[in-house]
Amino acid sequence: MTDPESSSPLxxxxxxxSPERSxxxxxxxxxxxxQRITQLQTELSARPESRTRFTSVARRLFGENLxxxxxxxxxxxxLALAAALxxxxxxxxxxxxxxxxxSGLVFVESSHGRLTLxxxxxxxxxxxxxxxxxxxxxxxHLPSHAALALEPHTRVYLSPTQGNxxxxxxxxxxxxxxxxxxxxxxxxxGQQLTVSTGDALVQVHGTEFSVEVxxxxxxxxxxxxxxxxxxxxxTRASERILLNAGQSWSSGSAATAPAAASEQSTAxxxxxxxxxxxxxxxxxxxASDVVxxxxxxTPAASVGHASDLAEQNRLFLSARQARNxxxxxxxxxxxxxxxxxxxxxxxxxxxRVEHFRTLKAAGRLSEARASAGQYLRQYPHGFARAEATRxxxx
Amino acid sequence: xTDAQLTDTALxxxxxxxxxxxxxxxxxxLIRIVDWTLHRLLGxxxxxxxDLVQSAFEQIVTTLYKDTFARSCSLTSWASAVTTRxxxxxxxxQQRRRKNFGxxxxxxxxxxxxxxxxxxxxxxxxxxxxxxxxxxxxxxxDNAQVLILHELNDLxxxxxxxxxxxxxxxxxxxxxxxxxxxxxxxxxxxxxxQ
Numbered sequence: 001m002t003d004p005e006s007s008s009p010l011x012x013x014x015x016x017x018s019p020e021r022s023x024x025x026x027x028x029x030x031x032x033x034x035q036r037i038t039q040l041q042t043e044l045s046a047r048p049e050s051r052t053r054f055t056s057v058a059r060r061l062f063g064e065n066l067x068x069x070x071x072x073x074x075x076x077x078x079l080a081l082a083a084a085l086x087x088x089x090x091x092x093x094x095x096x097x098x099x100x101x102x103s104g105l106v107f108v109e110s111s112h113g114r115l116t117l118x119x120x121x122x123x124x125x126x127x128x129x130x131x132x133x134x135x136x137x138x139x140x141h142l143p144s145h146a147a148l149a150l151e152p153h154t155r156v157y158l159s160p161t162q163g164n165x166x167x168x169x170x171x172x173x174x175x176x177x178x179x180x181x182x183x184x185x186x187x188x189x190g191q192q193l194t195v196s197t198g199d200a201l202v203q204v205h206g207t208e209f210s211v212e213v214x215x216x217x218x219x220x221x222x223x224x225x226x227x228x229x230x231x232x233x234x235t236r237a238s239e240r241i242l243l244n245a246g247q248s249w250s251s252g253s254a255a256t257a258p259a260a261a262s263e264q265s266t267a268x269x270x271x272x273x274x275x276x277x278x279x280x281x282x283x284x285x286x287a288s289d290v291v292x293x294x295x296x297x298t299p300a301a302s303v304g305h306a307s308d309l310a311e312q313n314r315l316f317l318s319a320r321q322a323r324n325x326x327x328x329x330x331x332x333x334x335x336x337x338x339x340x341x342x343x344x345x346x347x348x349x350x351x352r353v354e355h356f357r358t359l360k361a362a363g364r365l366s367e368a369r370a371s372a373g374q375y376l377r378q379y380p381h382g383f384a385r386a387e388a389t390r391x392x393x394x
Numbered sequence: 395x396t397d398a399q400l401t402d403t404a405l406x407x408x409x410x411x412x413x414x415x416x417x418x419x420x421x422x423x424l425i426r427i428v429d430w431t432l433h434r435l436l437g438x439x440x441x442x443x444x445d446l447v448q449s450a451f452e453q454i455v456t457t458l459y460k461d462t463f464a465r466s467c468s469l470t471s472w473a474s475a476v477t478t479r480x481x482x483x484x485x486x487x488q489q490r491r492r493k494n495f496g497x498x499x500x501x502x503x504x505x506x507x508x509x510x511x512x513x514x515x516x517x518x519x520x521x522x523x524x525x526x527x528x529x530x531x532x533x534x535x536d537n538a539q540v541l542i543l544h545e546l547n548d549l550x551x552x553x554x555x556x557x558x559x560x561x562x563x564x565x566x567x568x569x570x571x572x573x574x575x576x577x578x579x580x581x582x583x584x585x586x587x588q
Contacts, residue, residue: 009576010545012522013434029444030421033451037417040452044459045412113411 042116097125097143097158097171104138106131106150131156133178144171144193146204147183154178172196177221181210184230187329192364197223199251201235209243214252222252231333240370242336312338312347319354328362353384356391402469406458417455424454424473427547431474434546435481435530437523446484450477467557474547475557478539485531529579533572540565541572 021029101121108115108123109130117123125131131140132155140148142158150156157174170192173180184193184204193204195211200223202211207230215221225234226248233242234249243249319334335358338351352375359368372388379385400408400419408416428450432443453476457463463472530538540558543549549557555565 008545008573009522009526009580010541012519013526013546019433029447030425032444033421033448034417036448036452037420037455038414040455040459041409041412041414041417044456045410116412 042118045115099123099125099143099158100141102139102141102147104133104150105136106133106138106140125158128157128159130176131158142171142193144187144191145185146171146193148173149181151179151181154180156180170194175211175213177213177215179210179212181208183208186327197221197251199223199236200225203233203235204230207232207245222250224248224250224252230329231336242340244337244340308342308345312342312345315341316347316351316354319351319358323354323358323361328358331358349379349382352378353382353388356388360391405469406463409455409458420455420469421451423469424451427470427474428477431477431542431547432481435478435527435542436484437527446480450480453480467553471543471549471553471557474549475539475543475554478542478547479535482531482535482538482542485527486535489528489531525580525583526576529576529583532579533575537568537572537575540568541576544569 099122101117101123103120105116105118108117108125109132110126110128115123131138131150133150133152135152137152138150140150142148155176155178157176159172159174171194172192173195175195175197180195182193182195182204184207187193187204195202195204197211197213198221200211202209202225208228209230209232210226210228212224212226213221214224225232225243227243227245229245231242231244233240236251241249315334315338319331319338322328322331322334332355335351335355338345339348339355342348352371356368356371356375359365359371369392372391375382375388376385376392382388405416405419405423409420425447428447432446432450436443436446450473454473457472457476463469530542533541540554543554543557544551551562551565551569554560555562558565560568
């Protein structure tokens, strides 16, 4: 029988040394392994296992040599239950949003740290959490089913709130830096989607548009809004304008936008209902930055043309039909379009009345009040002045 | 505190928090032991070697996330235990391949750290290394792992015990069995050759 203590054949392997590697080969291997480690960090942190997480946390709390025996497991169970109750309690108190990441790479920054997400996955975002991108863009879907595209080096906060009917969450985005593009489906009556920046508030009426915060060294950043489809309203200080498809607007004094059109210029309090938790840090704007549309129809008094009358009728009837079928966004869009394009026409008067009535019916009372105030200023002796006065009264 | 002075616990915490720089620190801290263990046990060609290095790091990171890492040992000891397992699996795979396909075993060029005087002695040393590599996968993997960690990587019995979560007596038993098995296998191979 061989005596195992007598010799150590493995010792001969100790003479083998690692061969020299070229710096290029080592750099290549290092990069390859690091990429894989980063990938694993993302994959594994996205599906944490509660038991192991607990053990890890417990080890950090109670020391490195924690042994998980039966008593410790009971303790673990009790602590986990307590933690779950606390979590449920806190969830019921703070709004969360379920988002869908469609593609790209996005980082969720919260008080608990930074989470990296990629590929296609659902995740939850608490109020105050930031979504950021670095060198890669990302595409997501918001709780309102709006598609959100984040360009590289963008940071945005999402403040979800319940909508007016408790089933349609409003989405309030606060863009801190970078560029976001949105494609917004038809919103439910009363539902809102807004994007705020340091100096502007963009409210959506069912459309596709983008908002960009342009940083300037030594100066306050400016905001640029471009609309591809539909209509959005932009509120800045006490001014609100409507942007149609193909139009853009910039809060900078040297506007670079190719087109923009104004709807209201002096409304005292035309901000949309329940403004999002924006934190304006930029100085108050000096003057209106609205650029008159190059391609938009001139808002002159073009009453009289048969084709114009037909178009006015079409817009008005279309708005009525949309309102009756519950499509508030489209109704408001058609009415706004009518008022912009034919401000001196008789139907513009009716359109304004229809506008505040539609907003009121949709539960958007502060906007309805603003619209009624606008009506009273525009038509002080109009046929709906009593109704508008009642609505605009505080 | 510099990154090099970062404790294993702090490094693991940063890794689990998703800090990208933690991956670099982990690589720099462990690449030597991973590289060295694989070279000694396998003496592999460059391409396969780098694949195995990557596998070792994947397994190390995964075990850290699954919290199966015994934190009472050092990360380096843990890495050498994980890498040893990977190397043993690879040796067994090679063994099966030889059996199934009758692959010819070529004597590899080895870097021997201590100079060996003549070509005959060098060849004998290489043959001995190949012989050990041939026999090692026949030893029970649990016993082989303890044997390698102790005799090749110079880990003390208490270090091995805390790394593998075993009692000191269990480590001693495995070590004794591993040595015995290895010597018996080597003797058996010698008899077959004669």
